Amino acid sequence: MxxxxxxxxxxxxxxxxxxxxxxxxxxxxxxxxxxxxxxxxxxxxxxxxxxxxxxxxDFWGRVRSLEGAARESFLASEAAQAAARLSLITQVAQADLALRELDERLALANLTVSSRSESLRIFTRRVEVGATSRLALTQVQTLLTQAQALSAQLDLARANQAHALMLLVGGPLDSRTVPLLAATRLAELQPGLPAELLDHRPDLLAAEHQLKAANANIGAARAAFFxxxxxxxxxxxxxxxxxxxxxxxxxxxxxxxxxxLPLFDGGRREANLAGAQARRDEALARYEATVQGAFRDVNDALAARQGLARQLAIAQQALAAQRERARLSTLRYDAGSAAFLEVLDAQRDLLAAEQQQVQAQRALLSSQVSLYAALGGDAL
Known part of the structure; x- marks a missing residue:
């Protein structure tokens, strides 16, 4: 710029x-x-x-046209700077949400590790006194190692995500105390938004100024004939x-x-004018494609919000059902009405449901950030 x-x-x-x-x-x-x-x-x-x-x-406007082209190029670069800033804001927001998701998933995995470690201690004591079989003990050990493996995997992923976010913000991160649900607060939007909201998109403004600069260059090329x-x-x-x-x-x-007044230049002025017109046509096609892409981005973001909201509701219902299933299977095992394999399956599915619910939650918040970016950043 x-x-x-x-x-x-x-x-x-x-x-x-x-x-x-x-x-x-x-x-x-x-x-x-x-x-x-x-x-x-x-x-x-x-x-x-x-x-x-x-x-x-400047009787024919050649110098004025070149000045106008330079001014529009400057405004296009200014809009491009705003687009780069919006892209950085979006990347930071998405990276922050991803880090918060990993924080919650890691916390759930660590709670599961603690719970299953206690279960392993209890079952070890039961085996020592002959109250249960060693098969049940190995099944509890399997549950524990699965939770420990998931915790180690999430811990590594969180470290990598934190490094990526530190690179984006250019410094150390603050302590993370805000829950994932409260991380992003944007207004609820529905389809049918006015098209004027897209005027806030800096890439549209940059393409528009580039088109104006191309038109100004045509004026300068025409003035060369005088x-x-x-x-x-x-x-x-x-x-x-x-x-x-x-x-x-x-x-x-x-x-x-x-x-x-040049009388003969081998067609230089005609070729210069034709080139300026071709560059104007290219700028026009780029502007039209940018407009179409902007509408697609908004429609995709709105559709993603609706679809992901339904997915989150389903994930929450599935989590509630898995918690009840785990509770009932544990009661059935304690009453001697079911094998521990039923508890094993219920506990494994509960951990997966907890992880999926957090992932669906983060995906919905990410769609809000995408909509913010699609509307140009200043529309909400």
């Missing part, structure tokens, strides 16, 4: 005349055979003045002696207007 701003400043300066202070001196010897006196002549020439470099009179009028001049004093520079009668000036 800083480069585009500088390019705009350069192009704006093209519309103004360039003035420069000039001072110079010259001493020369002319041989006698090159002057009328027939004798060698040594002469001085001193000048001081203000010079006007070649300044184009004559170019430039002014050059200077005004000051001149004298053969240094002390006579500012004496009366030493004023000197020159004025040189110039009109240029």
């Amino acid at each position: 800083a480069q585009a701003r500088a390019a705009l400043g350069i192009q704006q300066a093209e519309a103004l005349p360039t003035l420069a202070a000039q001072a110079g001196g010259q001493r020369q010897r002319v041989p006698g055979d090159l002057n009328l006196t027939g004798r060698p002549v040594v002469g001085n020439d001193f000048q001081v003045g203000l010079g006007l470099a070649s300044w184009e009179l 004559p170019r009028i430039a002014l050059t001049g200077q005004a000051g004093t001149a004298s053969a002696e240094l002390n006579g520079l500012f004496a009366t009668g030493s004023a000197a000036w020159s004025f040189a207007p110039q009109i240029t």
Whole structure:
């Protein structure tokens, strides 16, 4: 963006005349055979003045068109910077939600490890007193090792996710105390949102400015078919002696207007105009594709929110059912009405249901972040 701003400043300066202070001196010897006196002549020439470099009179709008193109390119780069910022915000939010999900899943796994460690202690004592079989003990050990393996896996995944988030935020992370459900608070939105919300998307703004810049370049290419009028001049004093520079009668000036109209350039101007028009067509196609992609992103995000909300409700119902199943299977085993294998299956399915419920919860919150980004970040 800083480069585009500088390019705009350069192009704006093209519309103004360039003035420069000039001072110079010259001493020369002319041989006698090159002057009328027939004798060698040594002469001085001193000048001081203000010079006007070649300044184009922009009758046909060529310079204005180039300035407009530079301005639109700057605005496009500014929008691209906003798009990069929104992308970073989205990545940080998604990475933070992923880390919170792993925190909750790891906490559930550690609770399960603690519970099953206590169960292993109880069953070990039962085997010692002959109250249960060693098969049941090995089944409890299997449950414990499964929970321990899951805990170790989640602990590694959490460390990697924390490192990724630290890279995004550029520093250490704060202590994580906010529950996953309260991590993101966005307004509830439904299909039928006004299309004006997409005006907040920086990628749309960037594509629009790029299209305007392409149109401005066409204007500059067309102006090249008309004559170019430039002014050059200077005004000051001149004298053969240094002390006579500012004496009366030493004023000197020159004025040189110039009109240029290329008559034959091998088709250069036509090709330049055709290229500018082709770049305008490309920018138009890119703008249309960006608009279509924006609507698709919003529709996908809205559909994901609805679908994931249903999935979360189902996951919560499944978790409640698995908890009741685990409770009843434990009661049946304690009453001698069922084998421990039934408890084993119920406990394994309960742990999976707990993990799936947290994953569904995080997926729903991630869809809210995606919708925030799809609407341009400022729409909510």
